[in-house]
Amino acid sequence: MNFFCALCGNKETWPTQRWCCPCGQPFFVEDVPAFRLEAVRTQESGLWRYRDVLPPIGPHAEPVSLGEGGTPLLLEAWDGLDIGFKLEFLNPTGSFKDRGSSLLVSFLRAWGVRDIVDDSSGNAGASLAAYSARAGLRVRIFAPAHTSAAKQAQIRVYGAELVLVEGPRPRATEAVLEAVKEGAYYASHAYHPMFLEGVVTIGYELFEQLGGRMPDHLIFPVGHGSLIASTYLAVKRLQAAGLLQALPRFSAVQSQACAPLFTAWQNGWEDVQEVEPGHTVAEGISIARPAWGRHALKAVRETGGAVLTVRDEEILAARKMLAKRGLYVEPTAAVPLAALVRWRKRFHPHDLIVLPLTGHGLKSSER
Ligand SMILES: [Zn+2]
Structure with a gap:
């Protein structure tokens, strides 16, 4: 198996101790099996139903599984929009x-x-x-x-x-x-390409849960950017398989106190620069230099989305709105809804917007 850098083309053959490209970018896995609907193990639930379209874990190897993936997608009407909450906080340890x-x-x-x-x-x-x-x-x-x-x-x-x-x-x-x-x-x-490939399954799962399509918009909280980068990989693979005509718009949301992606977006940069993080209740995305920053920016630009920031009080208000609907998440997981509330006018009536709810409320000491 080879890992490769999408920026400089460097390759690294596994096994290796090298955890990122010498240029500083994360590696991708080379030659990942193409997505095919026929390859989905429909008798199995969760992440490992996609085993045949994931990179191989090794000869005769058995998965280490706790029943991850297969998280519910709750669809509901919200202020004239159609929202899908992807309950990633229901994974075995409470996060995606x-x-x-x-x-x-x-x-x-x-x-x-x-x-x-x-x-x-x-x-x-x-x-x-x-x-x-x-x-x-x-x-x-x-x-x-x-x-x-x-x-x-x-x-x-x-x-x-x-x-x-x-x-x-x-x-x-x-x-x-x-x-x-x-x-x-x-x-x-943050960097390992096999970790990224595991997260790709969230995109395949959404496609199946929506009956063979993707939403109009996806809104992500962004720290290192592995969730947005991996979902982007998923939709590109679905498109390459002839299963998607148009890509959903990818929007990335950061806390105003730590927003390297937003700064890069505003300035038209292709990659992020390190920032000095301020304090935020969204501790899960307080990352000074996102590993997948370049790829997150590409996903947003190529799909016509946006990078947005929100303040702590907006995040906590959104968290309360979720709790009032029975969804108990940590503040970081409420970041996309906070952005949706502030930028409601960007969305058209009956757009389908999916928000991953990334982490469980029981993990947070914020009350
Ligand atoms: Zn490189």
């Missing part, structure tokens, strides 16, 4: 990250990797901890000291070693790279 972890941990176990590390502000760490427990891998998660107490507890209870790192978020990344020098494998949820 389980899609990436299931595929990545399956792959690493099949290849004999036994000691993994990652840096995460919470959801990805908890997810990797759960799947590593399931797979029997040793895992260390490096997290900023301000990570929410509920997420810290979740990581520890799964049996992972949690290393709290003082200072801003990038300090946790520096600490993880030190551990990599000592021989651990960097199972980066």
Whole structure:
């Protein structure tokens, strides 16, 4: 299996310790099986029904699964629009990250990797901890000291070693790279191409749930940008398979306190530049330099979407609106609805707009 860089064309043959291209961009997996409806294992539910259109995890390897994917899509009318809430917070550890972890941990176990590390502000760490427990891998998660107490507890209870790192978020990344020098494998949820491929399944699932089409709009909360980049891959593959005529419009939303993608978008840049993050209730997307920034910008520009920002009070108000509909999510997951409320006029009557609700409310100490 090869990994490749879409920017400079560099290739890297697996197995490798290299976790991103020397140019700084993340790698993609080369030669992923083309999407075909006939290849979907219709007798199976969840992520692994797409096993035959995912990159192979290794010879004779069994998936490491906790029943991820197959999350409900709730369709409802909202202020003259048709909204679809994709309940990603109902994944086994309470976030969409389980899609990436299931595929990545399956792959690493099949290849004999036994000691993994990652840096995460919470959801990805908890997810990797759960799947590593399931797979029997040793895992260390490096997290900023301000990570929410509920997420810290979740990581520890799964049996992972949690290393709290003082200072801003990038300090946790520096600490993880030190551990990599000592021989651990960097199972980066932000950069690893197999993690991205696992998340691609959300796009296939939406297509099936909507009866063989995609919505008019998709609105994503964006931190590292893996969710928007992977969904974009999914729709491009559906299009290549002749199953989609037009692409949905991809919009990316960030917290006003940490908006490197928005700055790049406004300035017409092709890639993001690092910013100094301010405090925000949307801790899950407070990322100074998004790994998939270039690809997120491409997805938005190519599909005629937009990059938007929202303030904390708008995020908390949107979270309350969701709770009043029975949906209990963490503030980060309410970011797309906050944007929809503020930019209601951008959308036409009866546009179908899908918002992924990315993380569970029980993870947050925000009340
Ligand atoms: Zn490169």
